[in-house]
Amino acid sequence: GQSLEQPSEVTAVEGAIVQINCTYQTSGFYGLSWYQQHDGGAPTFLSYNALDGLEETGRFSSFLSRSDSYGYLLLQELQMKDSASYFCAVINAGNNRKLIWGLGTSLGVNP
């Protein structure tokens, strides 16, 4: 089967750094994506890794280790507006390159 695991909840304070881990077990791996979703809103793309290593985009970075079937999203200089759900999603290498989604991590940022 295909599955992704990530923590259900994480809490941090403003200005802190948070790492959200994701382990996956899928067939036909193409890449790992991260999406952010605020309550009642649409998911928005944050980051993508196809190869091992770190990708940095502003305050957000994402890491992938294909040999370990593991990745993480790193959020730096946390702000209140970062309170949201974060999903890791594997891009399936099969037809249509569909996303296989994790269950999401609810991040709460406190003052």
Place this chain on the structure above:
Amino acid sequence: GAVVSQHPSWVICKSGTSVKIECRSLDFQATTMFWYRQFPKQSLMLMATSNEGSKATYEQGVEKDKFLINHASLTLSTLTVTSAHPEDSSFYICSAREVAGGTKNIQYFGAGTRLSVL
């Protein structure tokens, strides 16, 4: 940036009626669009993948006669929930991927449609 418009955002209907939801890519062409369903505090569940000009591919357990998908152009896909019942009440979200999507396979999402069936 790439914008996906989804309408309506809210719909309330009586049991037994059909509801159509539209998903449009406004500033890019989308060969492939995806339809998801999401329950409160849960992940997105892929219902079907829609390719322009061909039949949709449904995920296991999704009734294709219940959820009709049409992708008639590179900018429009529609989902029709036929003979809706209260158990179909949910948040439905579409996404679109650019024709020239590059290597990141980014999906751009609509704002979602909250369906309530009475």
